[in-house]
Each structure stands twice: as C-alpha cells, then as structure tokens.
Amino acid sequence: MIHRAWFFAPVLLAGASLVACRKDEAHASEATPSTEHDAGAKDPPGLVRVDRALLDQGRITTAPVTRRPLKGDVRVPAETVASENGSAEVGALVAGRVASIDVRDGEAVKRGQVIATIDSPEAARVGADAIRARARFVAATRKHDRQKALETDRATSGLAIDEAFAELETARADVAASRSLLASLGIPEPGNADGALLLRVPLRSPIDGVLVERLTSLGAPVGPEKTLFRVVSNDRVVVEARWTDPSAPAPGVGTKVDLFPRGAGTNRSACKGAVIATLAVVDDKTRAKRVRIAPEGPCPIVTPGSFVDAAFTSEGGDAGAQENGALVVPRSAIIDVRGAPTAFVTAGQSGAFVARVVRLGRVTNEDAAIEDGLAEGDRIATTGAVLLKGELMRAELE
Template sequence: MNPSTQTWLRKNASWIALPIVAVAAFFVGGQLASESEAPSTGDEERTHEANESIWTCAMHPQIRQTEPGQCPICGMDLIPVGGSASSEGEARRVSLSERAKVLARIRTAKAQRLGSGRVERRLLGRVDYDERSLRTVTAWVGGRIDRLHVSTTGERVRRGQVIATLYSPEVYSAHQDLIQAKQQLERLQDGATPSSRVAAEAALNAARDRLHLLGVPDGELRAMERASKPSERARIRTPFGGTVIERLATQGSYVETGTGLYRVADLSTLWVQLDAYESDLSALQTGQDVRLRVEALPGEEFEGRVTFVDPVLDPKTRTARVRIEVKNQDRRLRPGMFVEASVQSAGTANVTEAPVVIPATAPLFTGRRSVVYVELEDAEEPTYEARVVTLGSRMGDLYPVLAGLAEGERVVVHGAFAIDADLQIRGGASMMNLPGDEENPTPAGNHQQQMPGHQH
C-alpha cells in the first residue's frame, strides 16, 4: 500500500467504522433477543406441561404424581393440580367418581319443608341436687365431738338417727338441774304446802325449758328425766332423712352451738340444669315435658318437667339456665351426671308458610356466610355445587333455610369438608373464596352454637 493510500485511510477511519459497528450491533442484538425469547417460551411450555402432568389427592395434598391413579394412603382417585374452570358455575362444582364418593363417605339429605309436625330440640346439661332438699345437721349444743356415727359421705340416714355424740359440760349442768328439780318435787308429794309444791313444779319446768332451748328433743328429754344421775354426753340426732353428701366436722374437734356437722340431701327428687341458647328459648316454657338421657345409662330414658327458665342470659356463654325436675325414687340418677335433654316444640300449622329445613351438619360456616354443597341431579357422575345460603335460628338438629336453597334439593350432610378441599385443590371457588361475603352473612348465634360436635 502506497503512502498516499495509508494517509487517506487514517483520515477517514472513523467514517468507515461507523456503519460496520451499526450493522454488527443490529445482528448481535437480534440474536440476543431471539435467544432471550426462546427460553421464555420454552419455560412457559414446560410449566404448562408440568402443571398438566401433576396429580394429587383431595384428602392428602402432599401426594404428587405425574400420572393419574389412586392415592397410596386412602385409595381415592387423584385429581389434576390447578385445573381451570370455563365458567363461574363450573368453578363452584366438583365431580367425583363413584369410588371416590364411597371413600369420602359422602352422604346427602333432601331439603324438606317443616310442615305441621313438631321439632325436637336437644339441650345439654347435668344432674344437680334439688336445692330445696339440701339441709345441714348442726350441733344444738357446744362441746367436744367424742364420736361421729356416720363416718363417710354417701351413707343414707333416717330421721331421728343419732349421728354424733358430744361431751358437753353445759348439758351436764342442765341435766343435773332437771334431776334435782324432779327429786325435789317427788319429796314434796306428802305434807308439803301448796306454795312449796308450786315452787318445785316451777323449778322442774324451768329445767325442762332450759334443755328445750338447748335443742334436746322431747323423746330425749323424757329419757333424761328418768335417769338417776346426770350425763355429760349429748347425742345429736338428724331431724330429717336423706343421703350424707358432705362431712363438715372431725372426731375430737370442739364445736359451738350451731356448728354444721353434716350436709344431707334428699335424692328422691333431683334437678337437671340445662344450658339453652337464645334460639332455643322460644321453644321452652314452664310445665313442659322433657325426655332425658345420660351417657352412664345407655338405652334408658327418664322423664322430667320444666320448672324454671332463667329470665337472664349469662353474658359469657350467652345461654340461659333451664331447670328440670325429675323423680329419682330408684336412685338411678346421680348428681354430676351429664344429660342430653330432648324438648318437643310445636311446628308451623300452615304448611305453605313452613320453612325449608336442612340437617344441622349440612352447612359450612366461614364466619360471614353459610355454604352448603348441593348434589346436581342431572349430572352423569356425582357432582356437587357450592351454594351460599341464608339460615335462620337453629332448631334442634335442623336449620331453616331463608334463601339460597329450594325444597327437594339434596345437600351433603357428611363429607362436605372433603368436597371443599377437592374444590380448593382444583383451583375452584371453595367456601373460602365464593363471592357474596356481605350478601349472605352467617346468622348471629348459629356459628357459635353449631361448632361443638359439628362434623362433616
């Protein structure tokens, strides 16, 4: 290359390099862009394929498999993860195979109109003492307890039975005055002046009155008059019969007049204290018959009658105390036993105005709404649809449906939680994400009352 050409290239190098760099940048940029787009598309396809190939169990979501089959834990048919619904209606529905339905123990019941029959309400409570029969045997005189004739609780005592013996100087002194007064009167039988006899009789009556005031019963007093010498022992008798439920004193201790020795209760009549929610109070009234069952005596039933309904609710439990009186002549019932009471309340006379009711185990409560799963009759396989309903106050084992369900539709009464879990895994609208939180709130009191023992 000659010197003139080299000089020209040095002067025009920047103009020659500029288009070359631009072309190179265009090709490099396009290559990078195509490379960046290719992995993104591939990742999306691989993710889509992975989602379609993952199967899980509605009852055991930790199970993950790449092909359909049965759950190795419970045997239910596996379902695809992250399925999408083409419509809002399908998003609320879940279909199961007959085998999965059996394994999930799905049971349904028909929504029925209450009609003119009677509704059974069930209340819980416990057996208690009849407060009118609770009495305390007290010491009618002060002294030291030499002997307690009833040593343990649970023993039955008869009226007039000696239950304790006390050493009492006060009784000894009064008894001595009685014996002396009687002996003085006997000595004045012959040859005494009328005034002397009157004074002796007055002294004898005063000694009797003193012992009466101490609490000596008439029969005991006559025995004390026949004695030849005073006694320093006082026998305490129970003025009523019953069962000893508490011993209040110990042998050898000193007691004062009026100190309690035993608590006695008559168990031939008992009370049953029930807890009634606000929704149950309208079905309860004084004089109503009640059937009672206790866990300790399966198969047996007792009859009682409502004698009192507390007009004030407990602010903590939001319940009212209901008192049932029941006869217990054979002593089969015992205070402290847990009781389930069945109360019959009248239904609605007009069938057309009677509410549609469902079993209390059917609805699922989320706090702001009530959801039931309705079985679709026209589906080829067992299909269930989540439905938001409005419920009234609970009536025993039933809930009245105010809106959201028609008479004759079948609702799931057992296994609803399994269906809801299946719907959540499939990506559908389960009870936790159904629309209408504010439109169909759970009735006040229903959720709190239903949850104990609520099984699905």
C-alpha cells in the same frame, strides 16, 4: 457493489419474516386465555378446594337448602339435683368435739337415726340449768302450798300468797324453757346431779337417705356454724335443664321429656319424665332459663349429681313444636369454625366450597333452622363438614 447488495438482500428478508412470525405468536397467545386454575394463585378467604374423588366416594355429600318443618327433638344438657326435701345438712347446735361417728360414708340412714355424738361443755351447762330450774320449781311449789295452808288459818297476807304464786309460775316457765332447749339440742333431760355432769349431744339425720359426705373426724372441734355431714335421698330428686333457645318459649308444665345418659344418643333406653316448673328468671351468665323435670317412676341414671341429656318431645308442650316455613338444613351441615356456626356452600367449580357463617334458630338433634346466612336453594355440604373445616384451617396456615 452490485454483487454485495444481492448478497445481503436474502438475509434481510429472512430476518424480517422471523420477526413477523414471533409477533403473530405473541398476539395469538394474548388472544387465547388459559382455562386452567393457576396453581400459584392465592384463593380468596373462605374458599376450600377438595379432590373430586371425595364427592364421588360419598365422603362429602351436598343438598339444597329448603323450607320444611324441623325434625327431631330439642336436646339440652341437664343435671340431677336433690329436691327441696331431698337433701339435708347435719351439724351441731353447740360447740364441742366429736366423740363418736356411728355411720359410714355411703351407708343408708333413717330419719332420726344418730349419726354422731358431740362432747360439749356447753351442753353440760344447759343440763345444769335444767336441774336448777327443776329445783326452783320444786321449792316454789312447796312455798306456794304452805302459803295456801296458812291462808286457810288466816295466818298470812294476800300479798304473800300472790308473791308465792308468781314465784311458782316463774319457776314453771323456767322448767319449760330448759326442757325446750334440751329437746332442740337432742339431749335427754338429766337426772339429779350427784357427780360430774357429762352430756353428749347426738346428731340425728332429719331425712331418710344416704350419708354422702363427711366433713369431720373423731376429736375434731365443731360449732354451730359448721356442717358435719350431708344426707341425700335418692328418691327425692329433680332434673334441672338449662333452656338456652331464644327462638322458642321454654317448655310448659306437663311437657314430656326423655332422659338419656349424657352423650349416649338415642340408642340407649331412656327414662320418662315431665316438666314440673319453668323458672321465669334468666341466669345472668348463661342467659338460660331453668326447667325442672320430675322423673316418672324409678330411673337408675337419675341420681344426685349425675349429668343427663333431656330430650323434649312434641307431646304436651311447645318445646317440641315444629317450626313451619323455616329454612332448614341437617344438623350435620353446621360446624363450629372459630366460634361461629358455619356451613360450606358449593362454589362454581367442582370440588370448591365457600365457608359461610350462619345465624341459627331452633336446633334439634337432627335439624337446624337458619335465620340468616343461607338462601333457599343454596347447595351445601351435608356430610363431610369436618373434612372441609380441616382443609380450611390448613389453607389459612399456608
């Protein structure tokens, strides 16, 4: 029995030592946390991680949010429209059918030039009424002259003379009315009717311009309610911009404006213009005010229907006035994420950014004023926001 006890004693001591070593290792492991990011852990919403190499290569750059004046100009989309006297619709005042079209689409026309003619039974009736009115006037004139002659011989009564004079004046008024109606229709006064009376109504351009639209064809029926042609003058145009910036008053009359082709940027030569009116009414759908701009001199990019960019400068108005003391970031730092303006703020770890929705104030082509969402000193991505947005979208899909 003694020999057996000495045999098991070393084995028990070795087992106890092994258990003690394992416990010590477990306590040491618990006391020393891992400093590496767990690849399997889920990042909080809005957190984006990118390779540090993107920052080293300059594809993503950062800068602090500061208070400074805005730089750049306020640029808004605009459309060229005809002025009040720069567009005209041409149609027939009587029913009929198109007999001729004398001007091609795109052809220049002068004021009063005949564009088309209309065969109109109604015009024939107006002509016949004019002939009848003229005949009644001739008869009334002769009757009145006879009554005046009889008055000299004392062979008529005063009542007869008065009646003849009234008939003459009525006939005279009928002739004047028929001539006015013919003139309004553009129909020359017809001669004596010795056969079929066929009158063609001419359609004339009311302004100098270009025939830009034809809405009829030969033989087509027409009526007073239908527009047949549109004429537009290239010299009588205005540019209409939509001012949607609620943080600044709309530009006043006289504010200088540079007009650029839509999306051309500042590398293209601009036309000069000036604000001629700002409509106080706010559009119900766009919540914008209409600002009307007159080009200063010929401008090839300003033609009716064309779209341009209007850049409001600081000369002569409030539109370009700089906003002092505001939090300002480069415009490239703001990007649309799910319909909200967003900036990417650096997080504690290198290459980590947090997407933060901001409320914008004034925005120019270079800068954006921040009203809420960022604080002075926050470090944000000023370039590479598109890359960060892509990483954010990809992370949300995983």
